[in-house]
Amino acid sequence: MAELVFFTGTMDCGKSTLALQMDHTHAARGRQGLLFTKHDRSGEAVLSSRLGLTKPALEVKDDLDLWELVVEQVTNGRRVDYLICDEAQFYTPVQVEQLARLVDEMGVDVFAFGITADFRTELFPGSRRLIELADRTQQLQVQALCWCGRTATVNARVVDGVMVVEGEQVVVGDVAGPDDVPPTVEYEMLCRRHYMRRMNASAARAQSLSPEVLPFDLDLCPVPSPRPRPATVDSPEEGVPGD
Numbered sequence: 001m002a003e004l005v006f007f008t009g010t011m012d013c014g015k016s017t018l019a020l021q022m023d024h025t026h027a028a029r030g031r032q033g034l035l036f037t038k039h040d041r042s043g044e045a046v047l048s049s050r051l052g053l054t055k056p057a058l059e060v061k062d063d064l065d066l067w068e069l070v071v072e073q074v075t076n077g078r079r080v081d082y083l084i085c086d087e088a089q090f091y092t093p094v095q096v097e098q099l100a101r102l103v104d105e106m107g108v109d110v111f112a113f114g115i116t117a118d119f120r121t122e123l124f125p126g127s128r129r130l131i132e133l134a135d136r137t138q139q140l141q142v143q144a145l146c147w148c149g150r151t152a153t154v155n156a157r158v159v160d161g162v163m164v165v166e167g168e169q170v171v172v173g174d175v176a177g178p179d180d181v182p183p184t185v186e187y188e189m190l191c192r193r194h195y196m197r198r199m200n201a202s203a204a205r206a207q208s209l210s211p212e213v214l215p216f217d218l219d220l221c222p223v224p225s226p227r228p229r230p231a232t233v234d235s236p237e238e239g240v241p242g243d
């Protein structure tokens with residue numbers, strides 16, 4: 001039975017990598033699929049993973065009718081067993097409905113990948129529709145970490161080093177690496193607690209270095225280091241005082 005599955009997680013948790021892996025696995029068994037993406041960081045019509053894999057994909061413009069496209073392919077004699085849909089948060093709700101119809105009426109498996117919420121913690125319209133319609137919504141196993149070591153659940157936007165909570169919903173961008181010079185807009189994954197306090201790594205570091213701050217201010221420990229301490233499964237909060 002064909003399925004509509006939404007694979008989701010924060011930015012940088014491996015969604016595009018999984019998308020390419022699933023394509024590989026299904027293609028290796030002789031199934032035929034189509035790859036779609038929208039606004040990939042690497043440019044138009046490409047599906048790219050931070051692990052270095054890339055593959056050509058069809059760019060989903062707002063006016064693209066996914067139902068029509070697949071029906072046309074099948075009418076022209078091409079087999080379409082599955083669709084890989086990356087950056088699905090950017091698809092329109094109508095396009096998500098077209099994907100659901102392809103599952104139900106054409107028996108095509110649809111594997112969609114995307115983040116659920118934007119930098120304001122509000123759902124993207126495409127993700128909302130996917131959550132509403134998917135047969136299954138699956139959280140990715142690899143989770144990004146906040147600078148404090150907790151599991152990150154929010155994608156914060158950082159402009160010129162400062163976390164912001166207002167602006168356009170869509171601004172294509174990347175997460176910063178430990179040694180990167182920050183570009184104007186970048187994203188940083190935070191736990192809810194530090195998102196609510198507007199405390200990204202650089203803000204926490206700046207506060208901890210301020211002479212006005214008492215050393216026992218519990219909010220400021222630990223000082224964020226370039227590489228966050230991994231949380232353990234048994235005691236994710238161990239050694240993280242202050243919250």
Ligand SMILES: Nc1ncnc2c1ncn2[C@@H]1O[C@H](COP(=O)(O)OP(=O)(O)O)[C@@H](O)[C@H]1O
Nearest residue numbers: 010011012013014015016017018049050051142
């Ligand atoms: N040099 C590396 N070695 C191992 N893993 C890496 C490396 N660079 C990035 N990653 C991993 O790649 C994943 C991000 O992959 P990607 O598919 O691009 O994420 P997403 O599509 O969710 O934003 C993260 O889990 C990250 O830990």
Ligand SMILES: Cc1cn([C@H]2C[C@H](O)[C@@H](COP(=O)(O)O)O2)c(=O)[nH]c1=O
Nearest residue numbers: 011012115118119155169170171172173
């Ligand atoms: C939070 C947030 C993200 N985006 C953009 C930034 C990236 O280009 C993509 C997410 O890609 P990834 O493969 O999951 O890393 O979404 C945005 O436009 N607006 C936002 O609020």
